[in-house]
Amino acid sequence: MLADILGVRWPLVQAPMAGVQGVELALAVSGAGALGSLPCAMLSGPSLGEALLQIQARGLPVNLNFFCHVPAPADPLREAAWRSTLAPYFRELGLAAEASVPAVVRAPFTDTIADLIAPFKPPVISFHFGLPSDALLARVRSWGTRILSSATTVDEALWLQRRGVDAIIAQGLEAGGHRGMFLTQDTTTQLGTLALLPQVVRSVDLPVIAAGGIADAGGVAAAMALGASGVQIGTAYLLCPETATSAVHRDALQSDAARHTALTRVFSGRPARGIVNRIMRELASREAVVPAFPLASTALAPLRQAAESRGLGDFSPLWAGQNASGCKAIAAAELTRELVRGLAF
Amino acid sequence: MLADILGVRWPLVQAPMAGVQGVELALAVSGAGALGSLPCAMLSGPSLGEALLQIQARGLPVNLNFFCHVPAPADPLREAAWRSTLAPYFRELGLAAEASVPAVVRAPFTDTIADLIAPFKPPVISFHFGLPSDALLARVRSWGTRILSSATTVDEALWLQRRGVDAIIAQGLEAGGHRGMFLTQDTTTQLGTLALLPQVVRSVDLPVIAAGGIADAGGVAAAMALGASGVQIGTAYLLCPETATSAVHRDALQSDAARHTALTRVFSGRPARGIVNRIMRELASREAVVPAFPLASTALAPLRQAAESRGLGDFSPLWAGQNASGCKAIAAAELTRELVRGLAF
Numbered sequence: 001m002l003a004d005i006l007g008v009r010w011p012l013v014q015a016p017m018a019g020v021q022g023v024e025l026a027l028a029v030s031g032a033g034a035l036g037s038l039p040c041a042m043l044s045g046p047s048l049g050e051a052l053l054q055i056q057a058r059g060l061p062v063n064l065n066f067f068c069h070v071p072a073p074a075d076p077l078r079e080a081a082w083r084s085t086l087a088p089y090f091r092e093l094g095l096a097a098e099a100s101v102p103a104v105v106r107a108p109f110t111d112t113i114a115d116l117i118a119p120f121k122p123p124v125i126s127f128h129f130g131l132p133s134d135a136l137l138a139r140v141r142s143w144g145t146r147i148l149s150s151a152t153t154v155d156e157a158l159w160l161q162r163r164g165v166d167a168i169i170a171q172g173l174e175a176g177g178h179r180g181m182f183l184t185q186d187t188t189t190q191l192g193t194l195a196l197l198p199q200v201v202r203s204v205d206l207p208v209i210a211a212g213g214i215a216d217a218g219g220v221a222a223a224m225a226l227g228a229s230g231v232q233i234g235t236a237y238l239l240c241p242e243t244a245t246s247a248v249h250r251d252a253l254q255s256d257a258a259r260h261t262a263l264t265r266v267f268s269g270r271p272a273r274g275i276v277n278r279i280m281r282e283l284a285s286r287e288a289v290v291p292a293f294p295l296a297s298t299a300l301a302p303l304r305q306a307a308e309s310r311g312l313g314d315f316s317p318l319w320a321g322q323n324a325s326g327c328k329a330i331a332a333a334e335l336t337r338e339l340v341r342g343l344a345f
Numbered sequence: 346m347l348a349d350i351l352g353v354r355w356p357l358v359q360a361p362m363a364g365v366q367g368v369e370l371a372l373a374v375s376g377a378g379a380l381g382s383l384p385c386a387m388l389s390g391p392s393l394g395e396a397l398l399q400i401q402a403r404g405l406p407v408n409l410n411f412f413c414h415v416p417a418p419a420d421p422l423r424e425a426a427w428r429s430t431l432a433p434y435f436r437e438l439g440l441a442a443e444a445s446v447p448a449v450v451r452a453p454f455t456d457t458i459a460d461l462i463a464p465f466k467p468p469v470i471s472f473h474f475g476l477p478s479d480a481l482l483a484r485v486r487s488w489g490t491r492i493l494s495s496a497t498t499v500d501e502a503l504w505l506q507r508r509g510v511d512a513i514i515a516q517g518l519e520a521g522g523h524r525g526m527f528l529t530q531d532t533t534t535q536l537g538t539l540a541l542l543p544q545v546v547r548s549v550d551l552p553v554i555a556a557g558g559i560a561d562a563g564g565v566a567a568a569m570a571l572g573a574s575g576v577q578i579g580t581a582y583l584l585c586p587e588t589a590t591s592a593v594h595r596d597a598l599q600s601d602a603a604r605h606t607a608l609t610r611v612f613s614g615r616p617a618r619g620i621v622n623r624i625m626r627e628l629a630s631r632e633a634v635v636p637a638f639p640l641a642s643t644a645l646a647p648l649r650q651a652a653e654s655r656g657l658g659d660f661s662p663l664w665a666g667q668n669a670s671g672c673k674a675i676a677a678a679e680l681t682r683e684l685v686r687g688l689a690f
Contacts, residue, residue, distance in 0.1 A: 154604055173518065174537040188607035188621070192519040192537030194567060195558035195667035199604070202670060213540035222539060222567035225687075259499055259544070262533035276533070322540035325547060342570075 002207040002229035005146055005166055007061045007123045009033035010340045011230025012220070013148075013169075013209060014237060014332070016065030016126065017177060017319065018042045018106070020249065023051045023062075025242040028332035030060040034340065035124065037063040042104045045116055052120045063124040063148070064117065066109035068132045072269070072292030083299050085289050089279075089315070093306040103301035106268065106294035108132070114139050124148065129270075130156075130182035131163050148209070150180030153189050157200040157208075169232055170200040172212025176235045176321035178272040179263065187263055187271050194226065201227035215326025220342025233339060236326035240335060248313030252277070258324035267300065267317040269293035275324075278314035279303075347552040347574035350491055350511055352406045352468045354378035355685045356575025357565070358493075358514075358554060359582060359677070361410030361471065362522060362664065363387045363451070365594065368396045368407075370587040373677035375405040379685065380469065382408040387449045390461055397465045408469040408493070409462065411454035413477045417614070417637030428644050430634050434624075434660070438651040448646035451613065451639035453477070459484050469493065474615075475501075475527035476508050493554070495525030498534050502545040502553075514577055515545040517557030521580045521666035523617040524608065532608055532616050539571065546572035560671025565687025578684060581671035585680060593658030597622070603669035612645065612662040614638035620669075623659035624648075 002011040014029040016039035026036030038055070040048055055062045083097070090097055109132045118139070126148035131137055140147060141164075150169040151157035157168050171180050172193025179190060191199070193212040201208050210223035211232040223231050238245045238253055245253075252258060252275045263271040264280045270293040274280065279300075283290075290296045303315040328335055347356040359374040361384035371381030383400070385393055400407045428442070435442055454477045463484070470485055471493035477485075485492060486509075495514040496502035502513050516525050517538025524535060536544070538557040546553050555568035556577040568576050583590045583598055590598075597603060597620045608616040609625045615638040619625065624645075628635075635641045648660040673680055 172537055172539065174540040189605055191667045192517055192558050193539040194517065194537060194564060195519040195560075198560065198563060199668060199670050213537050215540075215543065218543055218571050219539060221570035225566035225570055226563050260534055322536045323544060325544050 002167060002209070005207065006035050006230070008035045010343060011209070012336065012340055012343065013037060013063060013230065013232040014336075015211060015232045015234030016063070017234050017238070019317070020238065020245045020319070021243045023054045025237060025240060025332055026062045027055065027058050027060055028240070028242045029237075029336050030062055032333035032336040034336050035061060035063050037065050037126065039065050040113070041065070041067040041106045045112070048113070049116060052117060056120060061123045063126050064122045065126045065128065066113070067106055067129055068109050068127050069129045069293060071108060072295055074295070075291060078289075078291050079295065079299070081289050082291050082296065085283070085286060086299055086303065089303050093303060095302050095306055099302040100298070101301045101305050103298050105298065109136065111136065118143060121145065126169065128178060128180045131160065131165070137163065150211070151200060152179055152181045152196070153183065153191065154199050154203045156181070156183050157204050159183060161204045161206055165206065167207040167209055167229070168200060168204060169209045169211050170197045170228070172196045172210070174213030174322040175211050176261070176273050177319045178268070178270055181271070185271075193223070197223065197226045197228055213321055213323045215323040217339055217342035219323070219326070220339055224343060235321040235324055236328070236335060236339070237332055238320065239327045239329040240332040241329070242332045246308060246316065248308055248311065248316055249318050252313055252318045253320060253324050253327050258320060261320055261322055265290050265296070267297060269296040272317070272319065273321060275318035275320050277316070277318055347512060347554070350552065351380050351575070353380045355688060356554070357681065357685055357688065358382060358408060358575065358577040359681075360556060360577045360579030361408070362579050362583070364662070365583065365590045365664070366588045368399045370582060370585060370677055371407045372400065372403050372405055373585070373587045374582075374681050375407055377678035377681040379681050380406060380408050382410050382471065384410050385458070386410070386412040386451045390457070393458070394461055397462060401465060406468045408471050409467045410471045410473065411458070412451055412474055413454050413472050414474045414638060416453060417640055419640070420636060423634075423636050424640065424644070426634050427636050427641065430628070430631060431644055431648065434648050438648060440647050440651055444647040445643070446646045446650050448643050450643065454481065456481065463488060466490065471495075471514065473523060473525045476505065476510070482508070495556070496545060497524055497526045497541070498528065498536065499544050499548045501526070501528050502549050504528060506549045506551055510551065512552040512554055512574070513545060513549060514554045514556050515542045515573075517541045517555070519558030519667040520556050521606070521618050522664045523613070523615055526616070530616075538568070542568065542571045542573055558666055558668045560668040562684055562687035564668070564671070565684055569688065580666040580669055581673070581680060581684070582677055583665065584672045584674040585677040586674070587677045591653060591661065593653055593656065593661055594663050597658055597663045598665060598669050598672050603665060606665055606667055610635045610641070612642060614641040617662070617664065618666060620663035620665050622661070622663055
């Protein structure tokens with residue numbers, strides 16, 4: 001049973017959403033009997049350490065989520081081209097061409113991080129963009145930690161099974177945030193959840209967790225009908241009081257704009273799904289100029305900050321899946337209880 | 346109840362698939378208690394008349410499917426650019442630059458067609474690419490015919506409801522063949538079935554038929570869990586003996602190639618989903634040169650014919666949805682009976 005593997009009552013994972021949530025949401029969901037997640041890719045060492053202590057103090061299982069990309073080396077020419085593309089926006093917002101603000105760059109899972117979390121023996125870790133090295137993976141396993149990772153194609157699911165994960169998250173094209181794709185960067189390979197999930201279930205001998213477009217108990221029931229052992233849900237939690245979702249992001253989620261999301265590389269350098277906004281629209285045909293992951297975000301940070309201070313989400317990643325209809329400004333525990341009703345299918 | 350509206354026992358519609366099936370598949374499915382469909386957009390008047398007589402002779406309800414696009418006017422310059430793009434392929438296959446073969450151009454629903462089908466008072470007609478004019482629609486209604494059309498967004502579903510359709514087909518991004526999109530040509534607006542379906546169900550007061558990625562009874566059950574009143578399934582039928590699916594198409598469907606489909610404009614001028622093949626791959630970055638719908642297909646026809654005669658599907662539209670895992674070379678009636686088990690949900 002997936003719930004046993006995850007160490008929780010309900011096989012429902014709250015999707016880790018870097019930048020919009022921390023320990024508070026994770027603990028609220030875990031407190032309701034599902035598995036809350038802490039997105040760790042944008043946490044500094046000290047912040048991560050503090051979060052782990054908070055989780056330990058509550059004695060609840062929480063999934064730690066890490067990225068495992070190979071960071072692109074700095075590329076001054078491409079960075080200059082990117083800044084030059086963004087220059088008109090800097091002028092428009094009255095920012096100096098070389099303005100910068102402290103911005104967190106997404107970091108991969110490393111031995112240093114493993115040293116930090118080892119004493120806590122986390123019950124579950126989920127990875128995005130594949131898996132870390134064999135040696136790192138063996139360290140994680142040695143703690144008794146259960147390992148999850150996302151597959152966006154049947155090929156990726158088979159690859160993850162060969163590497164020995166405990167369960168596979170089948171991430172359908174509807175999902176918000178970064179595509180977990182790692183064997184290809186061709187977005188035409190990406191499948192809708194209804195198509196991906198049963199094909200992954202049929203291809204592997206592991207529990208499969210459905211992700212992408214699930215917004216309510218009906219969506220959960222649909223995933224279970226397709227053979228899922230559990231579900232992972234993110235977008236629906238974005239309005240919960242336990243999140244740090246920004247005001248512009250909340251507004252967008254509650255407007256008709258949320259009906260139109262798209263994959264974009266402009267915010268980070270990798271394809272990720274967010275509500276279509278000005279920068280996504282205006283740079284859609286010029287994504288080739290965007291620096292490699294995760295370097296793109298640094299130059300955007302001043303624009304984002306300046307625009308948000310004026311109440312505009314024009315330069316902010318408004319991450320969301322294709323189904324924001326389940327977003328509710330209610331306690332995460334209450335939302336979790338509504339969603340797990342779909343597991344009764 | 347949707348089944349009552351459709352005049353059948355099971356609320357399952359066999360998706361019309363122009364070019365690969367005719368009356369035989371439609372009657373086999375209708376004979377099993379679901380609703381078979383006859384794709385009419387590529388039938389000449391005499392062929393359509395003959396098909397209607399065959400259907401009448403069997404006394405089974407069959408859905409007639411028509412396109413309702415406005416045909417693009419001939420554009421000699423664009424046509425020349427298209428032929429010039431294809432010229433290297435013509436040379437490779439030993440074809441004269443101006444080679445042509447008789448090719449059927451997709452035609453829209455017109456008064457002439459309405460004159461032809463009026464005596465038959467078809468029980469159901471489904472439209473693709475929106476709806477015909479008010480006057481034509483009124484004629485269809487005057488026969489007592491039930492009217493369906495496809496929505497690929499919530500906006501399109503609301504538009505169809507205002508025009509008075511009897512049920513809406515929510516066509517998710519996973520679906521094979523032509524996207525029914527008609528209020529926009531921006532493919533980023535297109536949603537996976539798991540996300541589209543519940544949002545359409547919530548937005549309209551009509552029965553909603555789920556389409557896209559449904560391949561087996563589990564998929565049918567999932568659609569029902571998401572609030573569908575019925576389902577439309579195409580790809581799963583492509584290997585049935587009652588279809589005219591070509592040898593190259595059948596081979597592709599049964600190979601690993603079927604795992605990778607994509608939307609392409611190269612075959613017709615409008616986005617449609619097929620198994621990725623050579624021409625889709627090689628012209629993916631040059632789709633701007635493709636003539637407007639439905640004119641693109643004419644110049645391709647000689648290439649397709651020459652390649653297929655050598656057993657190659659390099660220039661053929663290998664239409665398929667994102668989930669070909671349900672394709673079975675079994676009688677369509679048997680497949681239908683397997684699929685309707687999912688309705689028991």
